[in-house]
Amino acid sequence: MLATLGGKLSLGGPRVTVFCGGHRLKGRPRLRRELGTSPRRSTVMPAWVIDRYGPNQVLRFNKNVMFPIIHYPNEVIIKVHAASLNPLDITMRSGYGAASLNMSRDPLHIRTKGNEFPLVLGRDLSGVIMECGLDVKYFKPGDEVWAAIPPWKQGTLSEFVVASGNEVSLKPKSLSHTEAAALPFVTLTAWSALINTCGLQKDNCAGKRVLILGAAGGVGTVAIQLLKAWGAHVTAVCSQDSSALVRSLGADHVIDYKSENTEEQLKKLELFDLILDNVGGSTENWALKFLKPWSGAKYVTLITPLLLNTDRLGLADGMLQTGITMATKTMKHLCKGKHYRWSFFAPSGLSLDEITQLVDEGKIRPVIDEVFAFADVPKAFEKLERGHSRGKTVIAVIQEHK
Numbered sequence: 001m002l003a004t005l006g007g008k009l010s011l012g013g014p015r016v017t018v019f020c021g022g023h024r025l026k027g028r029p030r031l032r033r034e035l036g037t038s039p040r041r042s043t044v045m046p047a048w049v050i051d052r053y054g055p056n057q058v059l060r061f062n063k064n065v066m067f068p069i070i071h072y073p074n075e076v077i078i079k080v081h082a083a084s085l086n087p088l089d090i091t092m093r094s095g096y097g098a099a100s101l102n103m104s105r106d107p108l109h110i111r112t113k114g115n116e117f118p119l120v121l122g123r124d125l126s127g128v129i130m131e132c133g134l135d136v137k138y139f140k141p142g143d144e145v146w147a148a149i150p151p152w153k154q155g156t157l158s159e160f161v162v163a164s165g166n167e168v169s170l171k172p173k174s175l176s177h178t179e180a181a182a183l184p185f186v187t188l189t190a191w192s193a194l195i196n197t198c199g200l201q202k203d204n205c206a207g208k209r210v211l212i213l214g215a216a217g218g219v220g221t222v223a224i225q226l227l228k229a230w231g232a233h234v235t236a237v238c239s240q241d242s243s244a245l246v247r248s249l250g251a252d253h254v255i256d257y258k259s260e261n262t263e264e265q266l267k268k269l270e271l272f273d274l275i276l277d278n279v280g281g282s283t284e285n286w287a288l289k290f291l292k293p294w295s296g297a298k299y300v301t302l303i304t305p306l307l308l309n310t311d312r313l314g315l316a317d318g319m320l321q322t323g324i325t326m327a328t329k330t331m332k333h334l335c336k337g338k339h340y341r342w343s344f345f346a347p348s349g350l351s352l353d354e355i356t357q358l359v360d361e362g363k364i365r366p367v368i369d370e371v372f373a374f375a376d377v378p379k380a381f382e383k384l385e386r387g388h389s390r391g392k393t394v395i396a397v398i399q400e401h402k
């Protein structure tokens with residue numbers, strides 16, 4: 001298998017990865033010390049898993065999950081100190097994305113029905129590198145790192161996880177593991193929406209008027225800070241009790257969608273260059289009228305039917321249906337001079353490197369709603385499922401003493 005990778009070169013500044021075959025490991029002695037194992041003994045680790053899709057009761061603590069293995073020479077094994085939950089974990093627990101996300105969970109891409117189980121949920125991590133594949137040059141065992149693991153891989157609600165070196169970044173020095181674990185997935189989602197989908201960045205954002213719907217959640221709290229760091233004017237739509245929070249993050253104007261009529265409030269304001277929709281549902285039926293027409297203004301939503309379609313219709317028909325829906329909506333709004341876009345989380349260690357810098361400069365801070373012990377993962381799921389998040393729900397896999 002590794003021979004097929006021979007000679008593939010992926011470039012990325014100092015993160016040059018050469019796939020040249022073989023997967024000898026660096027850092028094994030450290031890992032063995034940590035685990036107290038002999039070199040030849042196969043080992044297991046504790047993790048929260050599901051063995052079938054369903055409600056919270058399907059979450060099961062398992063002390064004997066197989067220890068992750070490095071399959072590719074650019075992979076690393078990380079000891080997870082803290083993880084966090086996202087709405088995606090709730091929906092994946094119930095089977096969302098089962099048709100498409102499980103395609104590549106097996107490293108050989110061989111899929112038989114149900115081979116995703118036992119499935120470990122959780123996307124975010126902050127932890128310490130234990131082992132590096134032979135071609136990992138950017139990290140070494142002992143480095144403190146953070147990452148968001150894509151949903152087609154085993155997740156982070158476990159003691160150890162394997163990740164591609166391209167998904168990992170050195171953790172901001174100014175944050176503890178518990179704080180750091182609150183940021184990767186939501187920040188990369190906001191980053192992908194603002195930079196990849198909208199073409200915004202620090203050089204072209206000053207003075208742009210941005211409306212954020214669902215501003216008090218994980219993605220919203222980071223999007224406000226990124227946009228303010230780049231000089232945008234931010235209007236945040238959230239519940240009244242989050243008003244002080246979003247203002248403290250830099251929001252210039254706050255609309256309480258529960259006690260005020262959002263549309264009436266927005267009519268009193270200037271039109272926007274960008275609307276970031278973290279809420280979905282009927283929002284796009286009314287919100288697009290608040291974009292400046294014929295000016296390149298964009299409406300970006302994170303709520304898309306892609307995985308629902310592939311779950312319902314299968315991969316090919318689901319993708320086709322999704323393409324038709326997207327093209328229809330895009331054309332409909334383009335006729336009125338407005339750009340309508342879908343945006344998705346994109347794993348990227350390189351982007352996390354830039355985010356690390358913003359965090360250490362004090363421009364982005366984690367907003368933590370509640371921290372749960374590793375033993376209380378089901379309670380954390382219940383809390384997130386109730387909604388009304390004010391930032392992130394974090395899992396302290398190892399208790400920290402700051």
Ligand SMILES: NC(=O)C1=CN([C@@H]2O[C@H](COP(=O)(O)OP(=O)(O)OC[C@H]3O[C@@H](n4cnc5c(N)ncnc54)[C@H](OP(=O)(O)O)[C@@H]3O)[C@@H](O)[C@H]2O)C=CC1
Binds near residue numbers: 215257
């Ligand atoms: N496409 C992609 O790749 C990704 C999509 N997502 C999706 O984006 C959405 C947001 O994610 P995330 O921020 O992590 O979720 P959270 O659960 O952290 O936050 C959602 C926030 O929205 C608020 N809210 C709910 N309804 C409204 C409303 N009508 N107007 C304004 N605010 C509202 C909630 O609080 P309250 O109800 O109290 O107002 C809560 O603060 C989720 O649906 C998630 O699945 C997230 C990441 C990646």
